[in-house]
Amino acid sequence: IEILNLRDFATDKHRTVDDLPFGGGGGMVMKVEPLDNCLKHLGYKHIQDEAPNEKEKIILTSAAGRQFNQPKAIEYSLIDRMTIICGHYLGIDERIMDLYEIDELSIGDYILTGGEPAAMVMIEAVGRLIPKVLGNFESALEDSYMDQIVGTPCYTRPADYDGIKVPKELMSGDHEKIKKFRRSEAIKKCLVNRPDLLKHADLTDEEKEIVDKKTEK
Structure with a gap:
């Protein structure tokens, strides 16, 4: 597991990763540029430049996403790499969804301050389905x-x-x-x-x- 700080991919002197939303209203929006720089750093390509690798997934934790469940956990346990963007603030600049193929997922019908707890849930659910992670892998296959x-x-x-x-x-x-x-x-x-x-x-x-x-x- 590798943890990255989006501020390390900001380009201004204050390392800004959020800004006010166009159209007004409360809250802040995660900027597209640091996210884009981070995903490029990880080797992901824009979808208009290269077809997404089916063995790699980018996930965004979001209250507006489809529900994360056991079938999803099984699906992700079979790929080579998953990258989770932890949602924050009002949301993220929608243009990142135009640049990359991103699965927008929620862990339930409630709001969290940040997406880190949701990411931990997903990592736990997926990780335990990978052989040799649990002492008894058979128990994971028999789980609820x-x-x-x-x-x-x-x-x-x-x-x-x-x-x-x-x-x-x-x-x-x-x-x-x-x-x-x-x-x-x-x-x-x-x-x-x-x-x-x-x-x-x-x-x-x-x-x-x-x-x-x-x-x-």
Whole structure:
């Protein structure tokens, strides 16, 4: 991971990276020139000069962007390089979008002071999908959202705590039964917390029945 300061790519003596917006109004706008200089420094080319490299992505964190999600994290984990521009102020000069192919992404429907926390979320989500980053890579592949279903309830020892027992299916030793139980419980949890995800989930006929029964109640 390399962190760059946009001020290092400003050309005036004050190293200015923002200015007032044309048309008036409150807030400041990130200047196009320092951003352009920074991306050139990283080896990116203007789209009118050269077709974008599909194995490299430029991302802008923005409340107005498309939502960053697990499929996006998987997509970015398969490329060679991603560069994240951390949005600030009122926004960035729109002309940078005319010069480069940039994915404008948001991590949620709320406003942050700067894009750094969003960048950290994206780096974490993408990085853990790269082999050898996690001690157990298989666990990343089984994580919530891999198939648009949130995770199943988890249990560990003791098997009985204050009269509350671990579900017998998880104690059975039958891997197929355990897998089926976990999937069923994940769907039930998803219905409560994130029913919107089920619209895009790949469900079997049996799983659709679970959804229908819960919805009827």
